[in-house]
Structures are given as structure tokens and as C-alpha cells.
Amino acid sequence: MKVSGIICEYNPFHNGHLHHIQETRRNGATHIVAVMSGNFVQRGDAAIMDKLTRARLAVKNGADLVIELPVPYCLSSAENFAAGGVWLLNSLGVVDELSFGSECGDIGKMQDSLSVMQKVKEEKENEIRSIMEKGYTYPRALCSVMSGVDAHAAAILSEPNNTLGIEYLHALKASGSRIKPFTVKRSGAGHNDSQAEGNSASAGIIRSIIGEGNIQGIERYMPANCAEAVRNAVSSGETASLSRLERVILYKLRTSSIKEISELSDIGQGLENRIYSARSAGSLEELLYTVKTKRYTLARIKRIILSLLIGITAEDMTHMPPYGRILAMNENGREILAEAKGRAVIPYAVSLAKLAQRNRVSARFAELEGRASDVYGLALDNIMSAQNDFRAKIMIDME
Numbered sequence: 001m002k003v004s005g006i007i008c009e010y011n012p013f014h015n016g017h018l019h020h021i022q023e024t025r026r027n028g029a030t031h032i033v034a035v036m037s038g039n040f041v042q043r044g045d046a047a048i049m050d051k052l053t054r055a056r057l058a059v060k061n062g063a064d065l066v067i068e069l070p071v072p073y074c075l076s077s078a079e080n081f082a083a084g085g086v087w088l089l090n091s092l093g094v095v096d097e098l099s100f101g102s103e104c105g106d107i108g109k110m111q112d113s114l115s116v117m118q119k120v121k122e123e124k125e126n127e128i129r130s131i132m133e134k135g136y137t138y139p140r141a142l143c144s145v146m147s148g149v150d151a152h153a154a155a156i157l158s159e160p161n162n163t164l165g166i167e168y169l170h171a172l173k174a175s176g177s178r179i180k181p182f183t184v185k186r187s188g189a190g191h192n193d194s195q196a197e198g199n200s201a202s203a204g205i206i207r208s209i210i211g212e213g214n215i216q217g218i219e220r221y222m223p224a225n226c227a228e229a230v231r232n233a234v235s236s237g238e239t240a241s242l243s244r245l246e247r248v249i250l251y252k253l254r255t256s257s258i259k260e261i262s263e264l265s266d267i268g269q270g271l272e273n274r275i276y277s278a279r280s281a282g283s284l285e286e287l288l289y290t291v292k293t294k295r296y297t298l299a300r301i302k303r304i305i306l307s308l309l310i311g312i313t314a315e316d317m318t319h320m321p322p323y324g325r326i327l328a329m330n331e332n333g334r335e336i337l338a339e340a341k342g343r344a345v346i347p348y349a350v351s352l353a354k355l356a357q358r359n360r361v362s363a364r365f366a367e368l369e370g371r372a373s374d375v376y377g378l379a380l381d382n383i384m385s386a387q388n389d390f391r392a393k394i395m396i397d398m399e
Contacts, residue, residue: 008036036058049233064336071372083320086175094336094339100164102185110169116154120146206218237382241381242284263313271291312368324346325352352370373389
């Protein structure tokens with residue numbers, strides 16, 4: 001048995017994801033466990049389809065076990081997103097490999113870039129801070145300083161999937177993990193490309209197509225069962241949009257104190273003051289662009305706003321995921337869990353209610369997950385009833 005882990009969002013699952021899974025199998029993986037974002041994703045948005053649907057599609061297209069990344073880690077920085085995913089894979093005790101996509105496609109070069117990055121962080125802190133004081137984000141300031149030390153390493157770090165991959169490598173190293181990294185070189189349309197390339201389109205392009213409602217021919221970019229799921233979600237009003245949360249976001253901000261905002265994760269350098277001062281905004285767009293600067297990206301601002309809405313605080317981020325909640329699995333998934341029995345250091349189970357009973361931290365994480373799903377239900381075209389997360393029917397595919 002060779003168990004490979006994938007940290008993902010599948011928002012939605014497309015041909016590039018299928019290619020990644022197939023290449024992971026070709027590299028010898030007999031079993032694949034996916035740690036997947038739930039109803040909210042790292043770019044600070046509502047997932048286009050709910051997490052249970054996306055988990056089922058992942059299992060139908062090559063994953064064996066899908067475990068949910070808790071919402072505090074979904075709505076956090078790339079570093080925390082990677083750390084949470086690696087923690088859940090490490091904690092199973094049976095994962096041999098972490099497989100991820102990258103523009104670079106070369107683990108050695110990415111590890112070299114990680115070494116340069118860590119050296120620059122340690123030795124050039126003042127230079128980085130000086131650039132940030134001019135209004136630039138930390139990643140951009142870091143990359144700028146790195147370019148003066150090693151232009152090749154800086155170029156690798158500047159690509160979005162390389163950046164996340166390097167965070168995975170950092171998380172593996174920091175945790176002393178025995179898991180070996182493996183990367184698949186991305187092909188076709190890139191992460192930020194605005195145009196499809198053949199039968200390849202980024203998840204962003206596909207989400208735009210879905211949002212426009214013109215989904216004819218969408219099966220060109222994704223497996224047939226995923227295209228069918230998209231069509232069903234659109235026709236039944238089960239696709240989500242952050243714009244539908246506009247009024248509740250504005251209400252939450254208008255009724256929050258500056259102290260509440262200051263206690264959120266990823267707040268710093270006076271950002272709480274900018275957000276608080278934007279509470280008079282008359283639209284979500286006005287709110288976001290009032291707060292946004294070169295230093296604060298839209299994705300970071302949206303993550304913070306959603307954290308405020310759900311109630312995620314900096315205190316919550318002092319705890320690693322206390323459990324692994326299973327969203328979908330097949331027979332191979334059962335084999336992974338059987339192998340993990342006696343080795344896993346945190347519980348892995350289907351029932352959120354049972355996981356919540358373990359301890360105070362588990363209860364808190366389950367509470368946040370339930371809130372996130374209730375908020376997500378308001379982002380759907382047809383509003384979903386509350387408390388669904390505790391009544392969810394998990395897919396166990398034994399075919």
C-alpha cells in the first residue's frame with residue numbers, strides 16, 4: 001500500500017485535477033486521501049458548490065478518502081492553509097507522499113527556493129519591512145528582496161502554485177514529517193489565466209462560466225459526472241456566490257466593534273482600523289475597495305470579512321485541527337482508515353456531532369463549521385435551511 005495525500009479545493013473539479021490524480025497514481029499511489037476545503041475557500045470566497053457534492057465528485061474521479069480542512073484554515077494565509085492540510089495528513093499516520101501541482105515541476109528546485117526564502121526571511125527582515133512600509137504585501141516584498149539574492153528562486157516563488165507548493169514543503173519540514181513530496185507539472189491553462197486552452201480551463205474560468213449561467217459545453221473542461229453535477233446545481237439553485245452575502249456582511253460589520261475586528265486572525269498593521277472605518281459602505285464592492293491597498297490584497301480582506309461573519313478569531317488559529325471529519329470515501333478509503341487505526345493521533349470520523357464531544361477545542365471547531373455551513377446556505381441561489389452540517393449524509397461508495 002502506498003498512500004498519497006492531496007491538499008485541494010476542487011472548486012470545481014476539472015480536467016487538470018483529474019490529470020493530477022492520474023499522475024499521482026502513475027507515480028505508484030495505490031490509495032489517495034484528499035484534504036479538501038469545505039464551503040469556503042482560501043481565496044476568500046464561497047465554494048461554487050457545497051463541500052459534500054465536491055467530495056462525492058472527488059471520490060467518483062479518483063480520490064479514495066476526502067477529509068475536510070476546518071474552516072479557520074480554509075480562510076487563512078497560504079502558510080496556515082498548508083500547515084493545516086499537512087497536519088491532517090501527518091496525523092493519519094499512514095500517508096507516504098504529498099502530491100501537488102506546480103508550474104515548476106521539480107521538487108529539487110522548489111526545495112532550493114525554500115532554502116533561499118528562509119535565509120532571506122532570517123537575514124533580510126529589515127529590507128522586507130522597508131518595502132512593506134511603501135505599501136506592498138509581505139509576499140511581494142519578500143519576492144522583491146529574494147530577487148536580489150537569487151533571481152531564479154524568486155521567479156519560482158512568484159508563480160501561484162509554486163508558492164503554495166513551497167508552503168507544503170515548509171510545512172513538511174517544520175513538522176518533521178516522514179511524508180515525501182511529489183509534484184506534477186501543471187499543463188494547459190494556468191491558475192490565473194483568463195482564457196481556456198483546448199480542454200483545459202482553470203477553476204476560475206469555469207466558475208466565471210457557471211456564474212454567467214451559460215454552461216453549454218462545460219463538459220469540455222471537466223469529467224462528465226462533474227459537468228452533470230454543475231448543470232444540476234445550476235438548475236436547482238444550488239450554486240453559491242459571495243455577492244448573495246452582501247447584506248449580512250454589511251450588517252455584521254456595522255454592528256461589530258473595533259475590538260471584535262482586532263481579535264480576528266490575520267489582522268495587523270492597523271488593518272482593523274481600515275476595516276472598521278469602512279462600515280459605512282453601501283455595497284460589498286465598496287467595502288472591499290475601500291479597505292484594499294497594495295499592502296492588503298482582496299483575498300486577504302475577503303478572508304477577514306468572512307472570518308468576522310463566521311466568528312473565527314486569532315485564538316482559534318492557535319490550535320491545529322483537533323479532528324479529521326470525513327466527507328466521502330470508498331472501499332480503498334476504508335482500507336486507509338483501517339491501516340490508520342492505532343496510528344492516528346487525532347480522531348477521524350463521519351459525524352461532526354460526535355467529533356464535537358471530544359474536548360473543548362473540538363467543540364469550538366465543530367461550532368465554527370456549523371456556523372460556516374449556515375452562512376453558506378445564505379449564499380446559495382435557493383437558501384438552504386440551517387443546521388445541515390450536523391445532519392449531513394456522507395457518501396460511502398462501496399461499488
